[in-house]
Amino acid sequence: MRVSKIETPEPFNLDYSLECGQVFHWKKIGEYWHGVLGNGAIKLRQIGEHLEFTGSSGVDWHDRIQNYFRFDDDLKSIARVISHDKFVSHALQKYRGLRILRQDPWECMLSYICATNTNIPQIERMLDNLCRTFGERMTFDAKEFYTFPSADTLAKASVASIRDCKAGYRAEFIKATANVIAKDVTIFDKIRTYTYGEAREELLRKFQQKKIFKGIGPKVADCVLLFSLDKLEALPIDVWILRTIVNQYARLFDKEFLSKLGHRGSLSFKDYDIISKTMRDYFGKYAGYAQEYIYHYARTLL
DNA sequence: AACCAGGTGAGGA
DNA sequence: TCCTCACATGGT
Numbered sequence: 001m002r003v004s005k006i007e008t009p010e011p012f013n014l015d016y017s018l019e020c021g022q023v024f025h026w027k028k029i030g031e032y033w034h035g036v037l038g039n040g041a042i043k044l045r046q047i048g049e050h051l052e053f054t055g056s057s058g059v060d061w062h063d064r065i066q067n068y069f070r071f072d073d074d075l076k077s078i079a080r081v082i083s084h085d086k087f088v089s090h091a092l093q094k095y096r097g098l099r100i101l102r103q104d105p106w107e108c109m110l111s112y113i114c115a116t117n118t119n120i121p122q123i124e125r126m127l128d129n130l131c132r133t134f135g136e137r138m139t140f141d142a143k144e145f146y147t148f149p150s151a152d153t154l155a156k157a158s159v160a161s162i163r164d165c166k167a168g169y170r171a172e173f174i175k176a177t178a179n180v181i182a183k184d185v186t187i188f189d190k191i192r193t194y195t196y197g198e199a200r201e202e203l204l205r206k207f208q209q210k211k212i213f214k215g216i217g218p219k220v221a222d223c224v225l226l227f228s229l230d231k232l233e234a235l236p237i238d239v240w241i242l243r244t245i246v247n248q249y250a251r252l253f254d255k256e257f258l259s260k261l262g263h264r265g266s267l268s269f270k271d272y273d274i275i276s277k278t279m280r281d282y283f284g285k286y287a288g289y290a291q292e293y294i295y296h297y298a299r300t301l302l
Numbered sequence: 303a304a305c306c307a308g309g310t311g312a313g314g315a
Numbered sequence: 316t317c318c319t320c321a322c323a324t325g326g327t
Binding site: 021112115117119121122123169170173211216217218219220223236237239240241265266267 | 306307308309310311
Binding site: 117118119121122125126163166167168169170171265268269270 | 316317318319320321322323324325326
């Protein structure tokens, strides 16, 4: 269990990238982040322009880390494309080095199914319960870790046992979606090659009047596309983004459209599409990056 | 007690 | 096609 080092691209900030709300299963203990990536546990910290880490054996951690933290993104170029906007430009400076992650699609999908109509502490609890109940236990660095439950495992689990993880009414969505993924293991590889529009269509596609992915609406679909399937123009709209749009980007919309939104709790599919289209046109092909900076800024400062 | 939290599905207009 | 409301859970 030797300490390894890997050089980070410029800019990169580990804390911002893991804290900004795009992922739920990392824990910071002291100065080290602890987590599970696929079948391996790892702890890591950032020192200047390096990542220092130790991970469980049998894993090509260099490759996995570079892939997960999207070291392949040219963040400087991305920033140039979205920083024409004052608000985002400010957030880009404040959270310099925040990167979108490239999560495992199934993990991401399950996470965001759990993330509907609840709050972050409960999401973390739900996912932790699911991992402890259905994941594989391992010991690393004298600590306990659990892998994320596979779609196969959850497809075989009872709805009641998923509900016991405090998943509530989401338990049947999880089970139904796990069934679909377990039966079609190449589906994510396929979707990854699609354009954003095609990929989104596929995730939301209806099959004989019935959704094949239960629990996945426009927001969850955009999260999966952005955080795991390389669709950087995907712009998930949740309550925080909506609030910020109303406060900071009202100029991009009709007045009556915004006031209509005001006195309704959640977004209709139609209104979601209008806002999504407008914001993607405004920010361009890296709209998802803009979204994440706006989200983190809104969560921490507004 | 009522409302909110990284929304979505079912059912009716 | 579009809108309204219930929904498990836990905190305030």
